[in-house]
Amino acid sequence: METQTSIEYTQVINRCKELFRKKTLDYGTAWRILRLPSITDQIFIKAQRIRSIQEKGSQKVDDPIDDEFIGIINYCLIALLQISFSKDERLEIPYEELEPVYDKWVADTKGLLEQKNHDYGEAWREMRVSSITDIVLMKLLRVKQIEDNQGKTLVSEGIEANYQDMINYAVFCMIKIKTND
Secondary structure (H helix, E strand, C coil): CCCHHHHHHHHHHHHHHHHHHHHHHHHCCHHHHCCHHHHHHHHHHHHHHHHHHHHHCCCCCCCCHHHHHHHHHHHHHHHHHHHHCCCCCCCCCCHHHHHHHHHHHHHHHHHHHHHHHHHHCCHHHHCCHHHHHHHHHHHHHHHHHHHHCCCCCCCCCCHHHHHHHHHHHHHHHHHHHHHHC
């Protein structure tokens, strides 16, 4: 039986995937030119905008915050796609080739969420969106440090796990924003 979280997760990811599909059809895979640190910085910009709006209590650009969370999710997935296609030098990869890899990363990431959700008892539902945003920013700083160390860690999880955690935290925020509407 599918849980409420699983249903909500799938709804958020479907929205993200549809936007990813449309942008891929519009722009191709121009993001292939980006190195992982550049993708990390794109995610950072989105998370920092969310935090800035949360702190100021207002915004001057009308783009909704949930669009920024979608951007975080898709840029994390783009980073994971870049890792998956790291040996492939093509700048243009057809959507039909990307889709199964996108779906695989989503399935792996959702599986991680389900395991953690079991252990933590959906504690995220009691958290503030602003706190989850801070956690995403912390994860980004961790990724930047790992990148600066050429991917070497002593005891920490790698970059992929951090991108997956950020996806899950952004999905939580999307669920919480929708629930509070």
